[in-house]
Amino acid sequence: MIIITRPDITDAELDHIRERIEAVGLHTHLSRGEKRTIIGCIGDESLLQELPLRSIPGVENVLAVLKPYKLASREFSVNRSIVRVGASAAIGGQELVVIAGPCSVENRGMLRETADAVRGSGARILRGGAFKPRSSPYSFQGLGREALALLADVRAEYGLPVVTEVLDTRDVDLVAEHADMLQVGARNMQNYALLSELGRVQRPVLLKRGLSATISELLMAAEYIMAHGNRQVVLCERGIRTFERATRNTLDVSAIPVLQRETHLPVIVDPSHAGGDAALVAPLAFAAIAAGADGLIVEVHPSPEDALSDGDQSLDIPAFDALMQRLPAFAAAAGRALTLDGTTALAGAAVA
Amino acid sequence: MIIITRPDITDAELDHIRERIEAVGLHTHLSRGEKRTIIGCIGDESLLQELPLRSIPGVENVLAVLKPYKLASREFSVNRSIVRVGASAAIGGQELVVIAGPCSVENRGMLRETADAVRGSGARILRGGAFKPRSSPYSFQGLGREALALLADVRAEYGLPVVTEVLDTRDVDLVAEHADMLQVGARNMQNYALLSELGRVQRPVLLKRGLSATISELLMAAEYIMAHGNRQVVLCERGIRTFERATRNTLDVSAIPVLQRETHLPVIVDPSHAGGDAALVAPLAFAAIAAGADGLIVEVHPSPEDALSDGDQSLDIPAFDALMQRLPAFAAAAGRALTLDGTTALAGAAVA
Amino acid sequence: MIIITRPDITDAELDHIRERIEAVGLHTHLSRGEKRTIIGCIGDESLLQELPLRSIPGVENVLAVLKPYKLASREFSVNRSIVRVGASAAIGGQELVVIAGPCSVENRGMLRETADAVRGSGARILRGGAFKPRSSPYSFQGLGREALALLADVRAEYGLPVVTEVLDTRDVDLVAEHADMLQVGARNMQNYALLSELGRVQRPVLLKRGLSATISELLMAAEYIMAHGNRQVVLCERGIRTFERATRNTLDVSAIPVLQRETHLPVIVDPSHAGGDAALVAPLAFAAIAAGADGLIVEVHPSPEDALSDGDQSLDIPAFDALMQRLPAFAAAAGRALTLDGTTALAGAAVA
Amino acid sequence: MIIITRPDITDAELDHIRERIEAVGLHTHLSRGEKRTIIGCIGDESLLQELPLRSIPGVENVLAVLKPYKLASREFSVNRSIVRVGASAAIGGQELVVIAGPCSVENRGMLRETADAVRGSGARILRGGAFKPRSSPYSFQGLGREALALLADVRAEYGLPVVTEVLDTRDVDLVAEHADMLQVGARNMQNYALLSELGRVQRPVLLKRGLSATISELLMAAEYIMAHGNRQVVLCERGIRTFERATRNTLDVSAIPVLQRETHLPVIVDPSHAGGDAALVAPLAFAAIAAGADGLIVEVHPSPEDALSDGDQSLDIPAFDALMQRLPAFAAAAGRALTLDGTTALAGAAVA
Secondary structure, three states, rough: OOEEEEEOOOOHHHHHHHHHHHHHOEEEEEEEEOOEEEEEEEHHHHHHHOOOOHHOOOOEEEEOOOOOOOOOOOOOOOOOOOOEEEEEEEEHHHHHHEEEEEOOOOOOHHHHHHHHHOOOOOEEEEEOOOOOOOOOOOOOOOOOHHHHHHHHHHHHHHOOOOOEEEHHHHHHHHHHHOOEEEOOOOHHHHOOOHHHHHHOOOOEEEOOOOOOOOHHHHHHHHHHHHHHOOEEEEEEEEOOOOOOOOOOOEEEEOOOHHHHHHHHOEEEEHHHHHHHHHHHHHHHHHHHHOOOOOOEEEOOOOOOHOOOOOOOOOOHHHHHHHHHHHHHHHHHOOOOOOOOOOOOOOOOOOOO | EEEEEEOOOOOHHHHHHHHHHHOOOEEEEEEOOOOOOOEEEEEEEEHHOOOOHOOOOEHHHEOOOOOOOOOOEOOOOOOOOEEEEOEEEEEOOOOOOOEEEEEEEOOHHHHEEEHHHHHHHHOOOEEOOOOOOOOOOOOOOOOOHHHHHHHHHHHHHOOEEEEEEOOHHHHHHHHHHHHHHEOOOOHOOOOHHHHHHHHHOOOOOEEEEEOOOOOOHHHHHHHHHHHHHOOOOOEEOOEEOOOOOOOOOEOOOOOHHHHHHHHOOOEEEOOHHHHHHHHHHHHHHHHHHHOOEEEEEEEEEEEEEOOOHHHHEOOOHHHHHHHHHHHHHHHHHHEOOOOOOOOOOOOOOOOO | OOOEOOOOOOOHHHHHHHHHHHHHHOEEEEEEOOEEEEEEEEEHHHHHHOOOOOOOOOOEEEOOOOOOOOOEOOOOOOOOOEEEEEOEEEOOOOEEEEEEOEEOOOOOHHHHHHHHHHHHHHEEEEEOOOOOOOOOOOOOOOOHHHHHHHHHHHHHHHHOOOEEEOOOHHHHHHHHOOOOEEEHHHHOOOOOHHHHHHOOOOOOEEEEEEOOHHHHHHHHHHHHHHHHHHHHOOEEEEEEEOOOOOOOOOOEEHHHHHHHHHEEEOOEEEEHHHHOOOOHHHHHHHHHHHHHOOEEEEOOOOOOOHHOOOOOHOOOHHHHHHHHHHHHHHHHHHOOOOOOOOOOOOOOOOOO | EEEEEEEOOOOOHHHHHHHHHHHHEEEEEEEEEEOOEEEEEOHHHHHOOOOOHHHOOOEEEOOOOOOOOOOOOOOOOOOOOEEEEEOOOOEOOOOEEEEEEEEEEHHHHHHHHHHHHHHHHEEEEEEEEEOOOOOOOOOOOOOOHHHHHHHHHHHHHHHHOEEEEEEOOOHHHHHHHOOOOOOOOHHOOHHHHHHHHHOOOOEEEEOOOOOOOOHHHHHHHHHHHHHOOOOEEEEEOOOOOOOOOOOOEEEEEOOHHHHHHOOOEEEOHHHHHOOOOOHHHHHHHHHHOOOOEEEEEEEHHHHHHHHOHHHHHEEEEEEEEHHHHHHHHHHHHHHOEEEOOOOOOOOOOOOO
């Protein structure tokens, strides 16, 4: 932490600032410039986190030297993390992983049809919403427990691990019983009660970036889960909110290389929510892989115009298959692999 | 709902769109322009909410005619709502209400000292955090249940109703037992599980606008609480996230008159979080009242530089008193009242 | 300037960084922390402005200690600047100044009618566009030279100084001949050719903040004009672009106190463009004055629904008069004055 | 244009609205819904552009049916436009085009060295700034005329067409004499005087998107140039301003497919300014091509740490060559070509 003092600081104020810092166990180091004196704080910067340094008289500005995340940081783990999902999928390795499925689980038939199709096209994990965070209380809220049971059945039938969103701390154990991976939605990225609870289960978590969360805040949300005991976190860039309204959100494709520099955790991209438009899914998916993403999560519905949620941005089955056919070339250009046949990413792992 | 069709739409596509709309119970009305045919949908627009109209072939754009909120809308209630908090406060009437207190309840002494001081300066409701949503898992997370007990004690001692934040659906009943008003923080504005749960208790809710929530989304969050049975909602503008970093957030002062046009619910402003800087609290508080806010919520701490959270933006006791002394002139200019002595806003109500 | 080095920096890299800094004439000062070595640069920080420090191997981050603006900074001038406009107006003093008039000068009749009315209501400066920056090439582009002549005539007739926008470096001298103050529109805030040219005339400049300009960038735009020789700059907050679309722009009311801390230049507010809606002009004007603005610029049209530009946000004459009647109470609450009768803000100054 | 009326509209108000619309030559068409009456305006919507419809009593909202751009729109030209630059380059065809060179022309030696290197690596057009829009008046402002002469010399020597920025309407003819393509920088995207002037020269224009310009506004800026007579416009996405500060700007990669849907004009991407960091240039360039861009513009400097501007984001010569080696695989995956040897994109065109 570096403290920049006001030009008119008094010696007494300077001494007081130093005392406050030294009282929590750091050393201070003065550097007197022509216009400002700068106080360097040497030691464990996290000890200063609780100190409202800007409110101390004489302080003009406070600049952080270190990043606030630890377990999530690149310095914590030299190797990139690989997060295994179910028996057959692993995110973060050389092989890219595509997660696909309907926004909401609507009934058994559509879920089976979608699972069968996306597996055939090369998806490795099935997505499907049971509890839906809808902006209107009058909209379809998901089938809840019934959907969880359907997901578990279809998982067994097709051998695809499943990921589904959890909205409520009270549902974490229930969802963890039925799903291989638990999703935190964008609107809950800073729901700290939920993040803490997810730190206590041993299930991989798919953590979506909040609509206006900085990359640093996304990593701090991951840090919450990790600090509470669960290190299996996959980050998901899904578009941020900007002034532009031609698309539902603005895919922050730069976040992919920035995250790879800052963290060892895998990073996937959701091109469906980013663009909010089925016609944009393919170009955004290509861009994500080109920029180095470890995978994708794509909304697929057998009949988007009949979907109970997110139909506007869902691909139908042929469109998803067409997308998948084009991905391996982008993966190869990016120095990665994407295998479309039934061979799994995990050497020797068997798909049921 | 108005549907704008593509220039190259076929008659079969046009018929299909009309059939889909009529199937849910609305009438359609065609208007053939020079370049586009427009389909007006006549009837209960909410029936179309589930229909992914943009995904139907031939549709170029879909424009909503009506607002998605009902219970929260100005049309639902001709009169502005007044939300009573505890026995002695009412938000939304002619008299403005100031809520003040520490970011976090740190111990009994500081809470009593602050309560005593802010009541003396004219605050009508005491704020104090028990469960704190901190961006770092390593920061002080609040005293939890212990803080709730302290708040209840101080409420009894000083006769000030209290408001405190609830983070977890599992804590709603507990918090409702100890507090007069439950706060939903900005990061939980779209935590629908929490909003639904708050709809089931009969306690007023202070609903803070999310960092990147539109005014319409704020009203939809209120709608969630109201649709689940609790109509006592007070909205709070607390700054939105923009590109500007000279301030922690950007106070959207325009939201005050826009909300007053759109909803019957009271609107207060949090100048402490908006600016994130004690020096900005007063000018932002003045601006809020000038623009028509129904009240303020202000962070006050006996010694900001020792605060365990938000010290940078907390006023000390003399600064809060100085702020309060200046508010009545702005209230009067805005055609409202702000009484600083012990007389309460509710005729005949007694402050213990 | 403070340079934070990478954890794995070599001694040779460290030496190289120091040499680069010392080569431009500053001293360096090392502070070795537990994880990072920090290099403080002591001396004239502006000498480092040209140096791409981040591109030097071993550099992780570069933090500025000083602000990039000098002439515009609060440190440059202890006293707040007062900018005189024409013979009868002065912005930045105790008395607030209201500028009013039509978006565009449409013809002599409407300009005379508006000038007469706004002067009668207490406005001190007349605004009126001659060259209009319209987002469509097919929209009315202003009357150009003809409008300048009309403005000059009306100025003489009513004794009101006039402000009008200049869009093209080639028009600066022409506009300066006809107007008392030259406006730089939001879209030209970083048109450096225009700013430089305005530095060469001795006319006050009304510099509007760009739609996505930070406060620091606004001050750097003022610095351009000042560094080229013209110190008569008035800043104007007119709303920034954010994700919110309920209003045309988001009035950044916090910018007012922040600018007053950072600069000695006067700051006025444009509530017409900020909200983009006539119904929002009054509450935003009140908020601006409450937050400490030195004045307002308001669009007024005798018949907004017939206006050739910005009719949606223009006040008609009775609405402007009603607004003016309410302003003195807010000015007084803010510790300022706003005199509505013919007495000018400048003691002893005569209105022609 | 569709007009939504207020629920309490009177018949007289409704008649008045219709009269206003019909007075400019359109027909109106009423659609009475349960809560609102909607007025459809049939005819040439552009005639309504000047009418401040929202300010007419009884109007609640106004929704545009058609896009405001005409010449730039996809409907105007069925075929995608190809813009030829100099004798040897063409942007918008099957072959992708890479523009490369230094931010600023600093001297003859560095310009020759860069031109030679980037040509050898496969760039088709040389960039180099003569007039620099710097945010500080104290920074290097470019060599101006001297740089134009150097660009013209190097163009002749290496047979590379050159693109350079023009800042001032007074310089348009001069720059057009020396350069093959004129660039409008992001900060001048809505400098309508400059856009109009560029409409009068017959030189291709590289139009960069403004920091906070919507896609629609970018197209309206192109429309300005086109409506004034110059149809050779290439659009450039170079990052927009958002809340995220981990990168200098946020590359809006979605803008590429959206622009291709909306316009026939070519679209290239500037990964250097988007990320503001040399380390991000490659992943953003890959993403841009994957999303369908027609080319790239990349900053290259023989020694970035000695660059007089933008050194932080400039690639050195080996890094640029390494980038180019990887691009053809992405181009091929995207169904395009990028030829690195001396063969030009124009069949039969000869490189001097």
